[in-house]
Amino acid sequence: MRRFATYVTLGAGMLVVALVAGCRAAPPPAPPATEFRPTATVREVMGNMVDPSADILWESVATIVSQTGVEERRPRTDDEWAAVKRSAVTLVEATNLLLIDRPTGRTEDISANPSIELSPAQIDVLRKKDPQVWKDFVKKLYDASTPMLDAINNKDADTLLNSGEALDVACENCHLHYWYPPKGAPASAPSQKGE
Numbered sequence: 001m002r003r004f005a006t007y008v009t010l011g012a013g014m015l016v017v018a019l020v021a022g023c024r025a026a027p028p029p030a031p032p033a034t035e036f037r038p039t040a041t042v043r044e045v046m047g048n049m050v051d052p053s054a055d056i057l058w059e060s061v062a063t064i065v066s067q068t069g070v071e072e073r074r075p076r077t078d079d080e081w082a083a084v085k086r087s088a089v090t091l092v093e094a095t096n097l098l099l100i101d102r103p104t105g106r107t108e109d110i111s112a113n114p115s116i117e118l119s120p121a122q123i124d125v126l127r128k129k130d131p132q133v134w135k136d137f138v139k140k141l142y143d144a145s146t147p148m149l150d151a152i153n154n155k156d157a158d159t160l161l162n163s164g165e166a167l168d169v170a171c172e173n174c175h176l177h178y179w180y181p182p183k184g185a186p187a188s189a190p191s192q193k194g195e
């Protein structure tokens with residue numbers, strides 16, 4: 001009887017060991033479900049939020065020379081400042097949308113110029129290979145956009161004008177890396193690009 005009890009105890013012990021081992025081998029728990037529901041592609045965020053907003057900001061301040069004279073285009077009225085602010089807020093916050101995981105394009109999206117531009121599927125491969133590089137380029141876009149929002153909040157047209165070029169550089173550097181990298185050039189990190 002005593003011997004039987006030992007076997008039972010041993011058996012129970014082995015069961016515990018098996019359970020623990022089983023737990024160890026279990027796959028890591030799934031990451032917590034996010035509340036975000038990314039719906040648009042990167043191409044859509046670009047074409048519908050980033051690009052139209054940047055265009056309004058760039059075009060809101062300019063010196064236009066014509067036969068009739070020199071026009072200093074600036075937001076002047078409250079309504080004009082409110083309009084550029086809408087674009088600046090959209091642009092700045094779009095950078096957060098670009099940090100949420102989303103595909104570059106829809107499955108049917110192709111490259112418009114396959115000889116020079118990568119397809120969304122190829123861009124996805126690049127982005128997955130090193131997600132930090134993508135985040136760094138998005139951060140540069142944020143860093144270039146926020147001075148424009150600040151300038152608008154201060155109704156400071158000169159700073160708005162002077163911030164335009166840095167914005168262009170932030171767009172172009174990311175596009176050069178992911179969209180139309182120079183042929184044969186290894187894709188480099190943002191810090192290696194001229195700023």
Ligand code: HEC
Nearest residue numbers: 043046047050051054119120137138141170171174178179
């Ligand atoms: C973090 C990287 C990144 C930054 C910064 C960035 N873009 Fe893009 N952009 C992309 C990628 C990737 C695509 C997708 C290319 C494609 O459509 O195949 C794209 C596509 C576009 C498109 C094409 C959209 C379409 O409908 O085909 C436009 C226009 C554009 N970007 C404008 C801009 C402008 C303007 C800025 C700066 C204000 C900017 N982008 C900043 C990565 C970036």
